[in-house]
Amino acid sequence: MLFFAIGGRLVTAALGGVLAVGILLSSAAAAELDDQIYTFFQLDQNEYRLSDEGDHAYAWDAQGWIGTDYDKLFLKSEGEQPLDGPLEEAEVQLLYSRLISDFFDAQVGVRYDFEPDPERAYAVLGLQGLAPQFFEIDTALFVSEKGDVSARFEAEYELLITQRLVLQPLAELNVGVQEVEELGLGSGPTDIELGLRLRYEITREFAPYIGVHYERDLFDTADFTRDEGGEVDAVSLVAGIRIFF
Numbered sequence: 001m002l003f004f005a006i007g008g009r010l011v012t013a014a015l016g017g018v019l020a021v022g023i024l025l026s027s028a029a030a031a032e033l034d035d036q037i038y039t040f041f042q043l044d045q046n047e048y049r050l051s052d053e054g055d056h057a058y059a060w061d062a063q064g065w066i067g068t069d070y071d072k073l074f075l076k077s078e079g080e081q082p083l084d085g086p087l088e089e090a091e092v093q094l095l096y097s098r099l100i101s102d103f104f105d106a107q108v109g110v111r112y113d114f115e116p117d118p119e120r121a122y123a124v125l126g127l128q129g130l131a132p133q134f135f136e137i138d139t140a141l142f143v144s145e146k147g148d149v150s151a152r153f154e155a156e157y158e159l160l161i162t163q164r165l166v167l168q169p170l171a172e173l174n175v176g177v178q179e180v181e182e183l184g185l186g187s188g189p190t191d192i193e194l195g196l197r198l199r200y201e202i203t204r205e206f207a208p209y210i211g212v213h214y215e216r217d218l219f220d221t222a223d224f225t226r227d228e229g230g231e232v233d234a235v236s237l238v239a240g241i242r243i244f245f
Helices: 008-033 219-227
Strands: 038-051 056-067 071-082 089-099 104-115 120-131 135-144 149-156 165-176 188-200 206-217 233-244
Touching: 071 104, 089 120, 165 206, 188 219, 188 233, 206 219
Parallel strands: none
Antiparallel strands: 038 056, 038 233, 056 071, 071 089, 089 104, 104 120, 120 135, 135 149, 149 165, 165 188, 188 206, 206 233
C-alpha cells in the first residue's frame, strides 16, 4: 500500500505518481494502437437541496477523464455545502483506469477527503462500468492512511420516458470494516443514499431536473449520530442542472 499518506506532502506525491502513470500509459496505448485521445466531463448532480427539516444545501457529483479507449485518467469529486454553514462533505479522487472487458474498467488511485474533519487520504481500488440490463455500476475499496478499510457501492439506471424526458433512480451504500470513532463511523453498513431524478434534456449536454433524495445513517453509525445530537435520516427535494461535454 504505497499510497498510504502521512501528511500532505506524501498525498501530493501519490497524486502526482498516479497522474504520471496514467499519462504515460495513455500515451503508450495511443502510440501502439493508434488510438485518439478523448476527453469527457459530466456534472451528474449539480443541485439545490431542501430537506424535510428546512435545511438548504448545494450538492455536487462530478467526474471527468482524459485518455484512450483502453487507458484513462479519471478525476472524481462529490460533496455537499450547506447554504448557511461551513462545508460539510468534500472528496476528490484521482484514478488510473484500464479497460478490462467490453463494459468494465478497473481503477486504482487515491482519494482525499477535505471534509468531514479530520482530513484523510485513501488508496483506492475500484471497478466501474455497465452491468447487464444497463445498470451503471461504480464500486470501490478504500484503505486510509490510518489503515481503516471501507467500501462503496453505487448503481444507477436511466429510464427513457420520451426522447427528452429521462427518469434516473440511483442508490449508494457505504460499508466500513472497522469502527472509526473520530469520523463517527461504525463497522458494517454505515449509510445509504437513494435518489430519484426526472430530467428534461433540452440537449443531451444540458438538462434541468427535479427529484427527491433520501439518506440515512445505519446501525452503529446511526448511534454515533444520535449521541452527537444529529438526525440519522433526511429527505430532500432537489432541483438542478445536469451538464456533460
